[in-house]
Amino acid sequence: MTQPTKIQQIGARIWAALTSLQLTITCLTLLMALVFLCTLAQVEMGTLGAVNTYMRSWFAWWSPRGSTFQIPVFPGGALVGLVLIANLTAAMIKRFTFSWNKAGLWVIHMGLILLVAGEFVAGALQVDNRMIIREGETVNFLESYRDTELVIRDVSDPAFENVFTIPSSRLAKGGALPLPGSPLAIKVVRFYKNAELSALRPEDHAPLANRGVGASVKVTELPGETAENKMNLPGAIIEPVAGNQSYGVWLISTQLGAPQSFVHEGRTYVMSMRIQRQYLPYSLTLKKFRHDVYPGTEIPKNFSSLVQLQNTNQGDNREVLIYMNQPLRYQGRTFYQSGYEGDTITILQVVWSLRSACSSTLAFPCASRWGGGPHHENHQIHPLAGGSTGSGGDRDPGLTPVQGARLRSEYLW
């Protein structure tokens, strides 16, 4: 028998702490407090805000009134979850011996580890988008719920569109952004996270923009929206330049209906700001949207979207009926019937998650597409689209993410 070394002693102590039930109880209690706070905070911050603050963070921060520095005052859900997983795993290794009597305990605790780990993955990797289709329309892109982007389209060629997109999050950082493969760059003069536009009155200051509609519009910056069902209405003042040549200072905003354009060396560039899009290698055509109610009431009985799924690369061309509790799963994405607008517009929630992607035979979608700087794509003008859809063209601006009846998260009480 030899004396355990110092390191062994410390190791044993750490191991004892890591496997202790005290740690379990502490974690569970902290988690309860976090869940409680997160629930209460949802009234003010909306679900997403509260979840990001309390559950998907390493620490819950607090900044004293009137100051900018932040103090970590409470462990966040991510930290507690991680410690809990470590604790559970270690305790299982140390304590559990397998016997049929204990099989139930094993299953429950293993299940717990999976669930907590699953939430980490979901928090980090799940991407929610949506697809809005009008009856008869063909759509081959997803729209973000709240992110926007600047889009510049070279529409000179009748068969092709050269489309450049810059996420608003990149615009917010300012600077000059060269458009890849073109002589142009976009200088960001100013970015508004949330802005109200109104007609310019004589007593107002001269606007920053000197070209297009922006020259006669007053921009008032608003505080960012936090409520779940409201979205920011961002805008920016930009200056397209080619070398030393400026094409004027323009206002772009999701609130401006008509796209604005300038001509550089005979090529016409159309600028607009829109909900961020992600293009798919396939398209859905809405053939029929149904919205049934119980007779004599407004209580929804069923919603369904009959769509034609077309994927020329894979040779897929088939009809799919998407309805409540019956989503379409295709190439790692799941399309849920999530809402509607009027009688003819369907809103599908589109979820990409690691799980569904793994279960599909196809590789990862280009997730990197969602970060970063200007992005360039070539879009063939879609033969089925009536000019307004399918390609990078701007669809009618009538729909904002907050509109449309939502069918999500309904409960019995």
Add this chain to the structure above:
Amino acid sequence: MRGFDLNTFGSLPVLEGGRVKPLDAMARNSLLVIRSQQSFRFEGRTIQAEEWLADLMFRTSVADTQPVFVINDPDVLGILGVPQTTNRYFSFQTILPHIETIERQAQAAHAIEAPKRDRFQNAIANLYSRLLLYHRLRNSIQLADSPGLAFELGVSGQPAATNRYEAMAQIAFFRPLPPLPGQNPDAWKNTGEALRAASQGTLHPGLELLGRLGAAYANADPQSFNRAAAELRTQNRINQPEAQKQADSELLFNRAQPFYAGMVIYVLALLVLFASWVWKRELLQPTALAILMAGALIHTAGLVSRVILQGRPPVTNLYSSAVFVGWGAVILGIILERIYRKGFGTAVAAAAGFGSLIVAHHLASDGDTMEMMRAVLDSNFWLATHVVTITIGYSGTFLAGAIAIGYTLRKHIVGESDVETSKALSGMVYGVICFSLLFSFVGTVLGGIWADQSWGRFWGWDPKENGALLIVLWNAIILHARLVGYVRDRGIMVMAIFGNIITSLSWFGVNMLGVGLHSYGFMDKAFWALSGFIASQLVFMLLCWAPQMFWKRKVT
């Protein structure tokens, strides 16, 4: 009543709220919404809901003088120009002169999101919607100023009549005319629609009968009324036997009031059990259990009837969850009693059953308790698995809390605390908590799977889900705290009582998020009730926690 066969009248099936129900049920629910009661006293006698409805549709002038609108808000009373007295019930006639003001104020209130309305805005919007319901019922079979359906049929084809039919078709609250054989089974008609069809050549045979029924009622001619009602019933039996059978069954169910009977029996069981503690224990304790089981039997019968009537699993809304939670607690309590035979299981089961049925009774004032399921929730599989498991979890947590309260009362108020019983009680609580942890956990996971299937995410951290998670976490904490020795018998009891608070918060509390202290709607009443409940549980926790010197008799 006055020779009118209102039973037959009440048994006639109508389509309202998306489902076929007896006229009686619709009348009860409507009166419940308007007056918060299913019957009322007027001129020295009790008016039942179906008589009120008959008056409202066929003897409008009488109904308009009956005090059916309950108004509590002082500012709304101010609009009516009446002083705040003990009388809180007003007739349509009293309200009528102020209707424009009410409408204007209600429109202003409607412009504000419901959770942000203040007390007055809520009250006025609520009064307006009740007036609207009253108005629609009043004009459902025939327009209030019409001489009757016979007259309407007679003037068929005249332009003015066509306009009236349109108005009736728009305003009617329910559809009393079933589809004829061969027609779409959903194609029930209101009288306006039927009159329109009649003017185009298709006369619904029920239309003429309804006309006779109404005229007979207005003319105080019970014989003709009863004949017309019987003929309508016969006609339904031939054309829509299923609908008439459904309406008859529901009528029987509503008349039987099994949950009310259950409530009374549970109280009785509780009283007998209390008596057993001071007198003839050997005799009274089994008697109390027998009474409890009788109550449970009626409770079960009521639940099963609802399942059959609705064609749904037992829990489909808040009301039915209360009924089911109580049932679960009673059944668990009976099982405990069979195991431990101390009378304790009987006591907590009876108390839990009574309490939850009282809660259900108050929840019923929202109107129809068998309303149709919204599309997303329309899945009998998940209703039967996720919802039922979760509610059983609630039952267990409440039962554990109830036993813990019993333990506290016994020890600190009655002063009995033999070690053996205390051990038995803490054994019970431990077992019940294990049980409810299992069910809450499985139920929560099932809920996640459902959410993943229909909304695309397993977990969304939304208040409802968080509530369920809190119950799971709390029960897990109790078990682990016991395992590690942080708590013993008494500590577990204190924690089990806190489980009541957690469960009530996740059951009702999350629905009140965002409901400030300003609004005085239904949820607000519930808010105070919930606050009171939580306060009482805190008192019990303190009592249980109090050091030995505060106990009535010291443990030896």
